[in-house]
Amino acid sequence: MKLNKEVIRVGQLASDWEEAVKQCGQLLIENGNVEARYVSAMVETVHTLGPYIVIAPGVALPHARPEDGVLQQGISVYILRKPVSFSSDKEAIVFIGLAAQNKVMHLNLMKAVAEVIGDSEQLVQLKKARTVREVQQLFDKESG
Amino acid sequence: MKILAVCGMGFGSSMMLKMTVEQVLKELNQVADVETADFSTAASLPADLIVTNEEFAKQLDDGSKPVIAIENIADSQEVKEKLIVYVG
Numbered sequence: 001m002k003l004n005k006e007v008i009r010v011g012q013l014a015s016d017w018e019e020a021v022k023q024c025g026q027l028l029i030e031n032g033n034v035e036a037r038y039v040s041a042m043v044e045t046v047h048t049l050g051p052y053i054v055i056a057p058g059v060a061l062p063h064a065r066p067e068d069g070v071l072q073q074g075i076s077v078y079i080l081r082k083p084v085s086f087s088s089d090k091e092a093i094v095f096i097g098l099a100a101q102n103k104v105m106h107l108n109l110m111k112a113v114a115e116v117i118g119d120s121e122q123l124v125q126l127k128k129a130r131t132v133r134e135v136q137q138l139f140d141k142e143s144g
Numbered sequence: 145m146k147i148l149a150v151c152g153m154g155f156g157s158s159m160m161l162k163m164t165v166e167q168v169l170k171e172l173n174q175v176a177d178v179e180t181a182d183f184s185t186a187a188s189l190p191a192d193l194i195v196t197n198e199e200f201a202k203q204l205d206d207g208s209k210p211v212i213a214i215e216n217i218a219d220s221q222e223v224k225e226k227l228i229v230y231v232g
Contacts, residue, residue, distance in 0.1 A: 049152035056216035110160045118218030
């Protein structure tokens, strides 16, 4: 899957998870993937359901529902310099913002994300990525 | 066998977990129905096994069926190690 450099940020600073989720969501807004209300829904989801968006050690997948304002499906990747905590035992340094329109299209996005975070070596590289190009290369794999 | 992959909305991480579980089943040469569900309805759905994250696992484990907590939902190795006890 090819990612625009506009939806990737590395070496970022955030004071807490909420700021990181908002910044990650802001990339989706600027790229035309979602309306502003989608990002509020992303934050609200964490408040309601807890830190379950931490889907792998150090990786958060903030998202909301299609009807919360998705315009075009896509992901954003927001990588922090230092992790922020969600709870006493959950923290994240990589935020992957997800905008999905329906379950079928969604699967392709999830597959691309799963290939990177399901591989311990690639996951380490993603967490340590210091350039946008490194992130693009990790996601730009054969499966597309 | 019916396996439920559970996350908060039944739409985000549960779909990734479903993909990982299906991949593992294939590797183990096993067949099972894998469905996604959101946390609020999961407890009332019929299933032989639930896979989910650590927080939801604690809350969904009512003793009626095995509930497996996964730390990295995309890690097929972790899912395989935890699932193999219950399938096959």
